[in-house]
Amino acid sequence: MSHSSPAVRRVADWDFDQLSSLAAEHGTPLYVVDLDRVAENYERFASAFPDAHVMYAAKAHTGRAVLETLLDAGADIECAARGELQRAIQAGADPDTLQYTAVNPPDADLDYAAELGADHPGLTVTGGARDTFDRLEARGYDGRVAIRVNPGIGTGHHEKVATGKDAKFGIPYDEVAELAEDLRERFDLVGLHAHVGSGVLHDDLEDHCRAIAKVADLAREVDDADLEFVDFGGGFGVPYREDEEPLDMDVVGEKVREAVGDLAAQIKLEPGRYVVADSEVILTGVNTVKETPEATVVGVDASLATLIRPAMFDSYHPIANVSAPDRAVEPVAVGGPCCTSADVFCTDRPVARPEREDLLAIGNAGAYGYELANQFHSQPRPAEVAVEGGEPRVVRRRETMDDVTRVEREAEE
CATH class of the missing domain: 3.20.20.10 (Alanine racemase)
Known part of the structure; x- marks a missing residue:
């Protein structure tokens, strides 16, 4: 372990090829912790x-x-x-x-x-x-x-x-x-x-x-x-x-x-x-790209149920296009599938232009990220993959709808 390790890890410092492979194998949204x-x-x-x-x-x-x-x-x-x-x-x-x-x-x-x-x-x-x-x-x-x-x-x-x-x-x-x-x-x-x-x-x-x-x-x-x-x-x-x-x-x-x-x-x-903030990213898939007079709105499958900090604290989280990091950059708004205007990760943010089925990474998600994840809109909480020594393993499986409704079903038994 070196005291000289970089003082901050930017989202661009992650191995995008590995992140793409993890998303393909485990689905999105997905937490990945190093x-x-x-x-x-x-x-x-x-x-x-x-x-x-x-x-x-x-x-x-x-x-x-x-x-x-x-x-x-x-x-x-x-x-x-x-x-x-x-x-x-x-x-x-x-x-x-x-x-x-x-x-x-x-x-x-x-x-x-x-x-x-x-x-x-x-x-x-x-x-x-x-x-x-x-x-x-x-x-x-x-x-x-x-x-x-x-x-x-x-x-x-x-x-x-x-x-x-x-x-x-x-x-x-x-x-x-x-x-x-x-x-x-x-x-x-x-x-x-x-x-x-x-x-x-x-x-x-x-x-x-x-x-x-x-x-x-x-x-x-x-x-x-x-x-x-x-x-x-x-x-x-x-x-x-x-x-x-x-x-x-x-x-x-x-x-x-x-x-x-x-x-x-x-x-x-x-x-x-x-200790943990820059150790984790959220991977999320683009499902919608909508051009409006006000903004290019990019819809993703992560939401404030996945990461609530932007809605709760107006927090800034860096966002990168893992699928096409070299594509031309333009300002976009990125939001999730929740029926509230609070479900927005950014507005007017320069990002390599996302297209449908692209993979985005939301950085600095390790602190109070999964801790505040919730089931709003009956969304199952995401899986989490840990990487250690370059090797990934699932440390939290993705919740299912059975998990979401279990406490109600068990109350009726």
Whole structure:
């Protein structure tokens, strides 16, 4: 594994011949994840923070093949829900190494965490509300806990991911010191945690580091020598647009260490998007090309059920014509088969002119791609193929209509 691997993988860097073969064999829409790239991204990030404990934020992509790859690479796993804890364990994670960040946790999630902690005292539960700690105590849990801090500073690519200033997330900054004293009487308080946003690139780095410095100051106030760790979350972005530059992780590492300053507790970091975003593409077939006075509309078989980020976050995802990359480029709108104007991947986007039966690739689909896939319009979710060492294998089969309707049929039995 080389620390010098390219800092970003563009959609044009994929092997178009292999992608065409995979689409022909497995159909479209199809997710294709490069597990070697997942490991390379993790290694590059970890190399930039040699003294930190680097965990992978599972919510970005909980596919078993991805989790197994990262566990093999030496990553621990941070989970934000009961299902993620279960999936990490099924992938081979030691429950004593897991960190569970509870956000308004349902009773069933806390029940599971309390039971898991009883058998695995290394589990750490991070709470962002006083109620969460009270509910844990009511379940007999007295193990390792961390406080999620709301630093009042949010960063990232969209207001919906700027968690550091969202009241939903974390204990208000000025209340943490008092809460820490209370929790030390009831649990094993081992850390502080903060996550201020997602998709942070160079323009957001100053604010990101300002939030990190603020949390580090708070750690010293509550006696960092008595804490095992201070977790500064993730949020480090990748360039989705072709003209955006990737983060220089060596520079980022220096800036983060400068922001943290002297700290007795260990630094923890939780990259998610950075590790998986550019490791995956979606392959989709063109079924319709319609000329209108306003635009050339290209219809594809992928939809917002396949990739919801453009509809949810107005996210940019690069698109390439795999079938004819050298064809003349012209501006097009690309949309799916859902009956809503939100089902559009791009408008007025220069793409090598698509024709019916062409294959397109939608890039940077690894982070929150399959995680947010759904069955809108009763569309079965796509298959996913993993490539490792150049060899492909199916890691998620394509859903069928039987899968879509199974829960209803079983309810009637």
